[in-house]
Structures are given as structure tokens and as C-alpha cells.
Amino acid sequence: MRKIILLFIAFSLASASFAQHKADSLAMLKPAKPSPPIGVEFFAGNNDLAFQMMVSKHFSPKSRFGFFNVTQFVGDYATTNQKNSFISQSFLTADIWKGFSINTGVTMNYMTGFRPSAGLQYVFANRKFTAVLLPRFDLTQTYNFETFGLVEYKPKFKNNWGLYSRVQGLYNHNTKLDTHNRSYIWLRVGASYKNYQFGLGSNFDYYGPLKINENSMGVFVRAELF
Template identity: 55%
Template sequence: MKLKILLFAALCFLSATVIAQTKDSLKTELPQISLSPVPVEVFAGNNGVSFQLIVSKYFKPDSRLGFFNVTQFTGKYDTADQAKNELMSLALISFDIWKGFSLNTGAFIDNYGGFSPTAGIQYLFANKDFLIIALPRFDLARNYNFEAFGLAEYRPMFTKNWGFYIRGQAMYNRNIKQDFLERSYVNLRTGVTYQNFQFGLGYNYDVYGGTFNSNQHSFGVFLRAELF
């Protein structure tokens, strides 16, 4: 609990310092991603099917306020494994402070631990070929979990319609109050882009701590669409 309070206080102090130093230059340094697409992905693996939706939008093109959401659902094929079906959703209001960095606050919910308000810092970098998102945060209730979420995407285009697609995505969630790993995963994707669609091969590695205490490997195929 003391560690969580100290770390969160340090984040707030750092953010306040950055705001004071960069107040006059914010308008010209905000990342221009207000028209970013909303990617929706389905992954069919050997153990089950997963769905993911990521939203990163500003409320207005010239606004510092935005909305960020990651929603994931995993369903198992085997009727004996239905208790292992999983739903996770992170919804945050963001406030840009400096060159891709923003303060976030919102809520996290999953079917294992339940609901908790949360807060953290996000870094986002985006251009025509690369997308990088880093998001460390703390739950402000329950077990005061610390979570680090990261995503790196590379998608160069070879022609007007065709290109290459690769993505690495990971999450690490630790129960601070009881001091154990609660949930983590690594998702890898590689394939091709055709217009606003991506498809190819995928791999998911999922780790569960606490009561469930297991790890799972899934190999399969994915289809991803970018909605504008």
C-alpha cells in the first residue's frame, strides 16, 4: 500500500512539473491522431477464439482531452473450459501534457477481480508506419494492482493497397496488496495488410496467477479490420 501511494504521488509530481514547463507549447506538440481508426480483431487459435477492440480518440481535433479503451474477450471451445472464458476492459479519459505523454484516469473491469477505478500515464507515438503505446497504471481500489500495458505495431505499405503487418502486445498485472502476479499475456501477430484489413498468423501466451495459476499457449490465425 505504501509503495503504491509513493509511486502514484511521484507520477503526479512529475506530471505537474511537465505541465508547468510546457504550457505554452502544447498546442503545436500534440500528436495528430484525432482521425485514427478503430481496430477490431478476431483471433482463432487451437484453444479458443479471442476478440479485441482498441479505441484511441480525441473529443475534438484540437482538444487535449481524449478517450482510450482496450476491450478483450476470450472464449474456449471445450465445454469443460467455459469457466475460463475471460472479459477484460480498460476505459480511460486522457489529458495530453507533453509530446505524446498524457495523464489517464478511468476504470478497469474483468471477470476475475471485478471493477476498480484506475489512474496512470500513457505514452503514444504514431506515424504512417509505426504505432507505439505504453501505459503503466495503478488500480485505486481492490488490491491496488499495478499494470503495465505495451503495444508496438509496424505496417509499411508496398503498394497503394498492399503492405506488411507485424504487432507485439503485452500486459503485466501484479497484485500489490498480496504480492503476486495476477495476470499477464503476450500477443504476437504477423501477416499482410490489404487496404484497411490485416490478416495472417498469430500467437497468444497467457499467464494466470492466484487461484487459477496456469499458463496457456495458443497458435492460430487472425483477421483485423480498421473502422473509420
């Protein structure tokens, strides 16, 4: 497993080296698409409450470098339930080619604590559509491999009103023990008004090697901060 991780890091470094050879052109490069706004969401379901904030920004319009963070809390109404969870991951990003970047940073969660991590990221964003894909490896202990992704579709209909929809998923695998650690699929559909969204949602969460399932249906409210 360590050989795979070393090859992954070597590929990332090679990509960065290739990008550096084009430094003159990249120095003037602007992001091909506008970066997504900061999304802040609260979800209230029949079994739990959830909060999420996601940030994906360049340090300046001309910079290759940026910052990515996604932070999530899920709290079960039954206070003795061990499925209450917290996940946060923060990365410095370096663009390498048309929406693709190399990421390095840290992750923290309620089960394994704090770990350094590295990976790749793809972000595409325009006024109607956002896509984010983040595969990464933990660099210590159990060398978990995780893939996080989401797709948003949010066309405007008339004046300030429109549709908001999102499919979001995560899969985290303990490569040392070769077991499932955590995964979920979150679905949202509703209306948008200016920079606010609200509607119906569902969370399908799975925990541990036995994939213990916890589902929740409810409502969400969300804001986009530019």
C-alpha cells in the same frame, strides 16, 4: 504499498500542474502525430477464440484531452474451462508532453470486477508504426499494478498492399498479496489490404499465482476504422 500509490498520484498531479502553467501554448497544441485508428480484431486459434477492440483518440485535433479504451474477450472451446476471460479498461486522458498523458478511469475484468484506476500513457503513431504503453494502478482493494503495451509495424509495399505485424503484452500484479494475477504475449504477422489485415497469430496466456499457461495458435482478421 499505499505510500507508493500516493507518490504515483502526486507525481501525476505535479505533472498536470506543470502543464497547466503552459496553458496558453497548449491550448493551440495539436497532437504531434496522428492518433491510431480504432482497431477491431477477431482471432481463431486451436484452443480458443479472441476478440479485441482498441480506441485512442483526442476529443478534437486541438484538444489536450481524449479517450482510451481496450476491450478483450478470450473464450476457450471447452465451456467448463475457467480460463475464459474478459478485460475492459476505459480512461480519460490529458496530454502532458509529446505523446505522454495522464489517465484516470475504470477497469473491469472477469476476476476482480469493477475498479477505479489511474496511470500514465505513451502513444506514438504514424503510417508505418504504432507504439502504446500504459502503466497503471488500481486505486482500491488489492491495488493491482498493470502494464499494457503493444508495437505495430505496418509498411505499405505496392498500391494498397503491405505487411502487418504486432507484438502485444500485458502483466498484472496483485501488490497486496505480491502475486502474479494475469499476463500474456500476443503475436501477429500477415498482410494488409487497405484498412484490413489478416494472417497468422499466437496467444501465450498465463493465469493466477501459479502462472497456469494456455497457448493458442491460429489465424486473425482485423479492421482499422478511422
